Amino acid sequence: MEGTRAVVLRDHQIALIGGKIAAIAPHIDAGLARELIDAHGMLAMPGLVNCHAHIPMGMFRGIVEDVPVEEWFNNYIWPMETNLTAEDVYWGSLLGLAEMIENGVTTVADHYFMPDQIARAVEQSGMRAVLAEALFGGVGAEQRLAASLEFAAQYHGSAAGRISVVLGPHSPYTCEPEFLSAVARAAVQHKLGVHIHLSETLDQVESSLAQYGKTPIGMAQASGLFEVPCIAAHVAHPAHGDIAALSQHGVGVACCPKTSMKLGIGVAPVHVLRSSGVAVGIGSDGAASNNSYDILEATRLIALLEKHTLADARTLPVAEALGLATREGARVLGLADRIGTLAVGKQADLLLLRLDGAHHTPQHDIAANLLYSARAADIDTVLVDGHVLMRDRRLLTIDKAQVLGEVNARSERLTQRRTGKRVQSYPAA
Amino acid sequence: MEGTRAVVLRDHQIALIGGKIAAIAPHIDAGLARELIDAHGMLAMPGLVNCHAHIPMGMFRGIVEDVPVEEWFNNYIWPMETNLTAEDVYWGSLLGLAEMIENGVTTVADHYFMPDQIARAVEQSGMRAVLAEALFGGVGAEQRLAASLEFAAQYHGSAAGRISVVLGPHSPYTCEPEFLSAVARAAVQHKLGVHIHLSETLDQVESSLAQYGKTPIGMAQASGLFEVPCIAAHVAHPAHGDIAALSQHGVGVACCPKTSMKLGIGVAPVHVLRSSGVAVGIGSDGAASNNSYDILEATRLIALLEKHTLADARTLPVAEALGLATREGARVLGLADRIGTLAVGKQADLLLLRLDGAHHTPQHDIAANLLYSARAADIDTVLVDGHVLMRDRRLLTIDKAQVLGEVNARSERLTQRRTGKRVQSYPAA
Numbered sequence: 001m002e003g004t005r006a007v008v009l010r011d012h013q014i015a016l017i018g019g020k021i022a023a024i025a026p027h028i029d030a031g032l033a034r035e036l037i038d039a040h041g042m043l044a045m046p047g048l049v050n051c052h053a054h055i056p057m058g059m060f061r062g063i064v065e066d067v068p069v070e071e072w073f074n075n076y077i078w079p080m081e082t083n084l085t086a087e088d089v090y091w092g093s094l095l096g097l098a099e100m101i102e103n104g105v106t107t108v109a110d111h112y113f114m115p116d117q118i119a120r121a122v123e124q125s126g127m128r129a130v131l132a133e134a135l136f137g138g139v140g141a142e143q144r145l146a147a148s149l150e151f152a153a154q155y156h157g158s159a160a161g162r163i164s165v166v167l168g169p170h171s172p173y174t175c176e177p178e179f180l181s182a183v184a185r186a187a188v189q190h191k192l193g194v195h196i197h198l199s200e201t202l203d204q205v206e207s208s209l210a211q212y213g214k215t216p217i218g219m220a221q222a223s224g225l226f227e228v229p230c231i232a233a234h235v236a237h238p239a240h241g242d243i244a245a246l247s248q249h250g251v252g253v254a255c256c257p258k259t260s261m262k263l264g265i266g267v268a269p270v271h272v273l274r275s276s277g278v279a280v281g282i283g284s285d286g287a288a289s290n291n292s293y294d295i296l297e298a299t300r301l302i303a304l305l306e307k308h309t310l311a312d313a314r315t316l317p318v319a320e321a322l323g324l325a326t327r328e329g330a331r332v333l334g335l336a337d338r339i340g341t342l343a344v345g346k347q348a349d350l351l352l353l354r355l356d357g358a359h360h361t362p363q364h365d366i367a368a369n370l371l372y373s374a375r376a377a378d379i380d381t382v383l384v385d386g387h388v389l390m391r392d393r394r395l396l397t398i399d400k401a402q403v404l405g406e407v408n409a410r411s412e413r414l415t416q417r418r419t420g421k422r423v424q425s426y427p428a429a
Numbered sequence: 430m431e432g433t434r435a436v437v438l439r440d441h442q443i444a445l446i447g448g449k450i451a452a453i454a455p456h457i458d459a460g461l462a463r464e465l466i467d468a469h470g471m472l473a474m475p476g477l478v479n480c481h482a483h484i485p486m487g488m489f490r491g492i493v494e495d496v497p498v499e500e501w502f503n504n505y506i507w508p509m510e511t512n513l514t515a516e517d518v519y520w521g522s523l524l525g526l527a528e529m530i531e532n533g534v535t536t537v538a539d540h541y542f543m544p545d546q547i548a549r550a551v552e553q554s555g556m557r558a559v560l561a562e563a564l565f566g567g568v569g570a571e572q573r574l575a576a577s578l579e580f581a582a583q584y585h586g587s588a589a590g591r592i593s594v595v596l597g598p599h600s601p602y603t604c605e606p607e608f609l610s611a612v613a614r615a616a617v618q619h620k621l622g623v624h625i626h627l628s629e630t631l632d633q634v635e636s637s638l639a640q641y642g643k644t645p646i647g648m649a650q651a652s653g654l655f656e657v658p659c660i661a662a663h664v665a666h667p668a669h670g671d672i673a674a675l676s677q678h679g680v681g682v683a684c685c686p687k688t689s690m691k692l693g694i695g696v697a698p699v700h701v702l703r704s705s706g707v708a709v710g711i712g713s714d715g716a717a718s719n720n721s722y723d724i725l726e727a728t729r730l731i732a733l734l735e736k737h738t739l740a741d742a743r744t745l746p747v748a749e750a751l752g753l754a755t756r757e758g759a760r761v762l763g764l765a766d767r768i769g770t771l772a773v774g775k776q777a778d779l780l781l782l783r784l785d786g787a788h789h790t791p792q793h794d795i796a797a798n799l800l801y802s803a804r805a806a807d808i809d810t811v812l813v814d815g816h817v818l819m820r821d822r823r824l825l826t827i828d829k830a831q832v833l834g835e836v837n838a839r840s841e842r843l844t845q846r847r848t849g850k851r852v853q854s855y856p857a858a
Contacts, residue, residue, distance in 0.1 A: 058787075061802060062794035066746035099787040261737040262801070264744070291801040292788050301733070308690040308734070315693070317495035358487075358528040359721050361833045362840035365491035372691070372720040373490060377806030404790045411791035 006319040006367030014044055016348040019160075019385035023344060037388075039352045042380060043366060046342055047106025047349035048295040049329025052195075052233040052254035052283025054112045055121075056084070056092030058099060059407055059414055060288035069201060069263045073426035077288055079417040081113070088414065089114040091406040093121035098398045100293045101127065103376040106349040106384045109231055109254065109283070109333055111168050111195050113423075115151055123159040126389045126397045128349060130231075130333050131155065132168025132195040135183065136424055137175040145179075145186060152192055162385060166193035166231070172219040173204050174424055177212065184224030193229035193334060196220060199242070200234035201265040207427055209239075217242040226251055229334045233283060235273070236266035247277040252332030255324075257302040258292075259285035270324070271306050271315050281329030294376050299325040303371060318367050352381035435748040435796030443473055445777040448814035452773060466817075468781045471809060472795060475771050476535025476778035477724040478758025481624075481662040481683035481712025483541045484550075485513070485521030487528060488836055488843055489717035498630060498692045502855035506717055508846040510542070517843065518543040520835040522550035527827045529722045530556065532805040535778040535813045538660055538683065538712070538762055540597050540624050542852075544580055552588040555818045555826045557778060559660075559762050560584065561597025561624040564612065565853055566604040574608075574615060581621055591814060595622035595660070601648040602633050603853055606641065613653030622658035622763060625649060628671070629663035630694045636856055638668075646671040655680055658763045662712060664702070665695035676706040681761030684753075686731040687721075688714035699753070700735050700744050710758030723805050728754040732800060747796050781810035 015023040015033070030036055064076040084092075089112070100108060107128040110118055115133040122129040133148045135141065145167075152165040169175045169183045187194050199205050199216045208216045217238060220226060226249035233254045238246070246253065255268035270280050282302065284293045303321035307313050316324075330340025339349045355363065359373045382390040389397050444452040444462070459465055493505040513521075518541070529537060536557040539547055544562040551558040562577045564570070577596055585594040598604045598612045616623050628634050628645045637645045646667060649655060655678035662683045667675070675682065684697035699709050711731065713722045732750035736742055745753075759769025768778050784792065788802045811819040818826050 059791065060793070061791065062797035065794065065797045065801075066743050068742050072742070095787060095790060102787060258733065261733040262742065264736040264740045264742045266740070267737065287802075291797065294788075294804075301730070304687065304690040304730070305734075305737070307693040308696065311693045311695070313497050313501070313691065313693045314495050356833075358524060358531060358829060358833065359723075361524060362488065362490065362837050364489070364840065364844065365494065368491035368494045368720065372494075373716075375723075375804050375806060377804060400787060404785075404787065408791050411793065415793065 006322060008366050014342070014350070016386040019348055019387070021342060021344050021346050021348050024342060037352070037381065039381070041356055042352040042354055043370065044342065045351050045353060045370070046326040046340055047351055047382065047384065048104045048325050049281055049333065049340065050100060050105045050108040050284050050293065050295050051231065051252070051281035051329050051332045052256055052285055053096070053108050053110050053293065054286030055096035055108065055110045055118055056089050056112060057286030057288040058095045058293070059088065059092040059411060060286070061291045063288060063415055069265055070426050072263065072289070074422065076417070078422040078424050078426070080415055081423045082418070082421045083414045083416060084113065086114055086117050088410055089117040090121055091403060091410065093118045094125065094398055094403045095407045096287065096293055097121055097125040097127055098395055098400055098403055099287070101125065101382050101389050101395060101398070102379070102393070103294045103296065104351045104353070104379040104382060105293065105295050106351070106382060107329070107333065107335065107339060109195060111233070116155070119155050119158065119163055122163055124397060126384050126387050128162045128339070128384055130164050130166060130195070132166045135167065135169050135175065137179040141175070141179045142182065145183060149186060149190060152190060156192070160385065166195050168195050169225070171197040171200070171204070172208060172216040173427055177219060177223055180219065180223035180225060184227060187228040188224070193231065194225050195231040196225060196233065198232040198235055199237045202237050203427070205237045205239060215239045215242055217245060221245050221249070231332060234260065235268045236260055238269070238273070243273060243276045243278060246273070250279070252279040252281060254283035254332060255280055255302055256283040256285040256298070257305055258298050259289040261301070261305070263289060267302070267305060270302055271310060279328055279331040280324060281332035282325050295325050296374060296376055300371055318365070318371050321371055322367060348386035349384045351379050354378045354380050435751060437795045443771070443779070445815040448777055448816070450771060450773050450775050450777050453771060466781070466810065468810070470785055471781040471783055472799065473771065474780050474782060474799070475755040475769055476780055476811065476813065477533045477754045478710055478762065478769065479529060479534045479537040479713050479722065479724050480660065480681070480710035480758050480761045481685055481714055482525070482537050482539050482722065483715035484525035484537065484539045484547055485518045485541060486715030486717040487524045487722070488517065488521040488840060489715070490720045492717060492844055498694055499855050501692065501718070503851065505846070507851040507853050507855070509843055510852045511847070511850045512843045512845060513542065515543055515546050517839055518546040519550055520832060520839065522547045523554065523827055523832045524836045525716065525722055526550055526554040526556055527824055527829050527832055528716070530554065530811050530818050530824060530827070531808070531822070532723045532725065533780045533782070533808040533811060534722060534724050535811060536758070536762065536764065536768060538624060540662070545584070548584050548587065548592055551592055553826060555813050555816050557591045557768070557813055559593050559595060559624070561595045564596065564598050564604065566608040570604070570608045571611065574612060578615060578619060581619060585621070589814065595624050597624050598654070600626040600629070600633070601637055601645040602856055606648060606652055609648065609652035609654060613656060616657040617653070622660065623654050624660040625654060625662065627661045627664055628666045631666050632856070634666045634668060644668045644671055646674060650674050650678070660761060663689065664697045665689055667698070667702070672702060672705045672707060675702070679708070681708040681710060683712035683761060684709055684731055685712040685714040685727070686734055687727050688718040690730070690734070692718060696731070696734060699731055700739060708757055708760040709753060710761035711754050724754050725803060725805055729800055747794070747800050750800055751796060777815035778813050780808050783807045783809050
């Protein structure tokens, strides 16, 4: 999907060789093919890219609703996260990955704890992932950074290249400026990217200005984090100068519309960011706030919200909106040379989507139907690197019944909140 | 779902007798039951109420995207609607009804042309509907009103009481004040309600104020339309005094968030309306603008949008939002005594929804999962008046393959636009 119109080729075949797209043409000699997938009547499209997630947080889905963000973090999420064991994170990751595959996500950028367990689940699932360990400042921060670097050394490029690792300083409000700088230096030294939460709420911007005289984006820039490839999650409240900084340094933004709307904390101004040359992709955020991992839903949501906000139906037209979830998401993650479009030479990360539902009829505009009428349940088949992860809506790499059983068995213990125990403190306004 | 918390009863059975709910209890003697439906692991909930639709417009799904509302109406929709034959409207209605049943809608308030064809499709489908024929002013308006009254006399209470009829003056911008008054007098005389588009765009409000010194809502009130039960679609821009008028006269509002966001024309201020005592339900509008008939999606959308707009996560909490699509929708349509909740004595309009997906796991809060994680494809079974319209996602009253074939065969002809032909003119700003 390039330019202003989505390109839909009818009656084409796709050849995959060695995990890559080898040909796209009306007729391909299938004589030597090891496997044929009949996609008659279906749409082949690039796998969806989820630019910001906390994969295991599906375990907290629905645990707290309709409360402000400070209360959400301090009274519920951060206390509950102290309960997490390594096995919890592993099974929670499989839950999140199962849901993402069912929703057509083939690549996810994660930001969480115990990333070795997440990597273990990603490797098993067959998905592609950019993993960051969440790093907070304070006592022991340097040791945690060292451990993160060890994780990166071990896992960057693992799972046949499907896993890449970046450093994950949580945010300027939970990491002191010196620690942000230490992370930036380590990233430069080890040739790693970073993934950070920036300007998620207006309070964060105001607190940062009051404390440092700089916005969170200004703090990230000053600390050197923009000297390496950077994924900036949220960016709901870019202030004067912030957008130019993001654009000049090629920082990609992960817009998470569902979480941000649900918490009432503001959404990235996608049209404005893109007009200034900033790459914007779509993120789910964690399923504790989202409460799902549905990137098609999130893409539709930001298209609707941008048209509404700017009171202009021409904003984010169909092809551009669909591009956010695919091509632009790949750009944000620094993977544009490998994924994000269906093109010869790209990795074979693709979906087959059924078009035979009443809600797809008639097919005046397949791309418009995809953006505004389709739902995740229409996705029939999912491939990553040419390997089939789901077919006929059945997961092939994850034992879903086992995962749901494990998650259900763990869910009550995880929701206990013990006084004084929490991962972090969320600053009140 | 009453009050501030959704009521979820576990391990209950529901007995249906004569199309109504006869009992809801943990154990019901099923010895005399003619049919048993195993709903183990599923959620029984009230059927969804769609308070504003143009059912056959699924035929125009995706035909025009990303253009402003004046262009959308004048250059595309109204010219194309001149192509519609009676059979087109019938098959288009079956398409829309098939999609609605698949999406868990059991009652729909329609506003369109050739309502006898729509009634024919509704009767066949088994759905419940409140039908209004769209009436425009101008030459011949009185004859069209007379024909509408004939339609009402013939169809009000038909289909074993599932069809009711109201009068459908399109809007104050397409009906002269005298005609609105004539419709109001006819409604009073024939004991009928009305269904009208009010204050859908800011331009409509400004034009009305300039031309008449009254808002569209003020015009409707002055013409006497609020003296009968009135469904007001959209109400995106209520001005000073409008909300009090709606509240005092018990006018119900059909909020159509997806269409209104997509066209960038403004959305009903649901929290403000409800705080003033106005009943608000959810509408899909037509699938030419929506582009689907998914009331669960629309309900989620308005919950997210209201939290975003008011920057307050506490706005429209889970139970209240779900109530819009069920109990409050029934109020808006004047059917609260018959549908909208699962209660003994109510008509047996209900859904069975699967809870076994990864996206429903874990079940910390089934109601939150329903509002924020579920999707239409989770709906397994749909009943209206105790009759099963869908089971295991298979439609039982509509031959879907035939309907999709008929619609596809008609779709190219319907999109022709002939110079000078249109149903109406949409006033430019």
